[in-house]
Amino acid sequence: MKEVLEILLLIAAPLAWGLFVEWLFELLRRRRTNTAGGNHTTSDDGTG
Amino acid sequence: MMGLDDIQAYLQGPALLAALAGFGLIIGILTGMFGVGGGFMVVPLLKLIFGIDYQLAVGSSLCFTIGASASGAARHMRLRNFEPRSMAILAPASMIGAMLGGTLNDILKSHVDAEMYTQSMHGLFVVMLLATAYVTFSGAGKEAGRRSLLQTIVLGPRINLPAAKLAGISLPGLVSLGVFIGMMTGMMGIGGGVLYVPLLILVVGLSPHVAVGTSLGVVLFGSIAGTVKYGMIGQVSLIVAMSLLIGSAVGIQIGAHVCKKMSGTRLRQSFAGMVFLLAVFIAADFVRNLLTD
Numbered sequence: 001m002k003e004v005l006e007i008l009l010l011i012a013a014p015l016a017w018g019l020f021v022e023w024l025f026e027l028l029r030r031r032r033t034n035t036a037g038g039n040h041t042t043s044d045d046g047t048g
Numbered sequence: 049m050m051g052l053d054d055i056q057a058y059l060q061g062p063a064l065l066a067a068l069a070g071f072g073l074i075i076g077i078l079t080g081m082f083g084v085g086g087g088f089m090v091v092p093l094l095k096l097i098f099g100i101d102y103q104l105a106v107g108s109s110l111c112f113t114i115g116a117s118a119s120g121a122a123r124h125m126r127l128r129n130f131e132p133r134s135m136a137i138l139a140p141a142s143m144i145g146a147m148l149g150g151t152l153n154d155i156l157k158s159h160v161d162a163e164m165y166t167q168s169m170h171g172l173f174v175v176m177l178l179a180t181a182y183v184t185f186s187g188a189g190k191e192a193g194r195r196s197l198l199q200t201i202v203l204g205p206r207i208n209l210p211a212a213k214l215a216g217i218s219l220p221g222l223v224s225l226g227v228f229i230g231m232m233t234g235m236m237g238i239g240g241g242v243l244y245v246p247l248l249i250l251v252v253g254l255s256p257h258v259a260v261g262t263s264l265g266v267v268l269f270g271s272i273a274g275t276v277k278y279g280m281i282g283q284v285s286l287i288v289a290m291s292l293l294i295g296s297a298v299g300i301q302i303g304a305h306v307c308k309k310m311s312g313t314r315l316r317q318s319f320a321g322m323v324f325l326l327a328v329f330i331a332a333d334f335v336r337n338l339l340t341d
Contacts, residue, residue, distance in 0.1 A: 003280070006279065007275075007276055007279040007280065009286070010111050010275050010276075010279045010284050010286060010289075011114060011272055011275060011276070013115075013286060013289075013290065014111055014112060014114040014115030014116075014118070014289055014290065014293055015114050015115060015118050017115050017290065017293050017297070018114070018115035018116060018117075018118035018119035018120075018122070018293065018297070019118055019119065019122055021119055021297035021298075021300075021301075022118075022119045022122040022123050022300075022301075023122075025123075025301045026126065
């Protein structure tokens, strides 16, 4: 049982890290895109 | 001047982990750009520079490749550089091929001198890499719309690869391709992605960008199978693998971004150049071993 868990860890750890980093970079990219697209000037009466 | 023994003595503890992370960054860039898992560089350099035992280097490299290829494949999927149907066929085919290759490897090794056999396989691998580099480079700039080998061979049934807009691909041909590459990796221990990318372009007809992403998906499954095999004999260091992954995580994003910016022709030419350099590196190591025997 212990050996099975060790092998599962050898697969799960790098897999989880790889997918987590990809997700993180995608999140950063989307935030950068949203920030760039959301820079609108408000109208004179302040209603946006 | 610092010799290799001095470098290995210096690289202990945190210095070793930092060096592995830096090394992983470079490997990650190649993974993101070219769809290779990095095993072909990681194994010899772990052995040569870090002094890690060969089997442990192979096992740790395979574990590292799980993370690198998963990250790269996910990134290329978002960029739509991915052909899922071909990946679903090639992944199990190459795992079967790897098992056959590993078995054939063991049988041949028991009948011939092990050292001579290993040197012969390295020599064969150098020849294959040079042929791959030449064919990939000379194929660059070919006109679009030309039918691939798997579209022209008379061997059905046939399938379509809608994500790559390819029709009439020979299914037995595709399966055979996966088994063949799997056998090469099983016999030589390296060469999954570095063989997949050019063969997906030249034999299947995928565009270079889609070949890169699809290759990473196939390599992911192969590396999981390989990690299980080496994990069962205690030849995987999670510390080494995760240290490499810390650096490669950033490198892959850089590599995938650069890949997106390159034209298909330039990507193929660059890939051919990388494969050629790899062949030279392995040939140099091969000659060095021959001269010291």
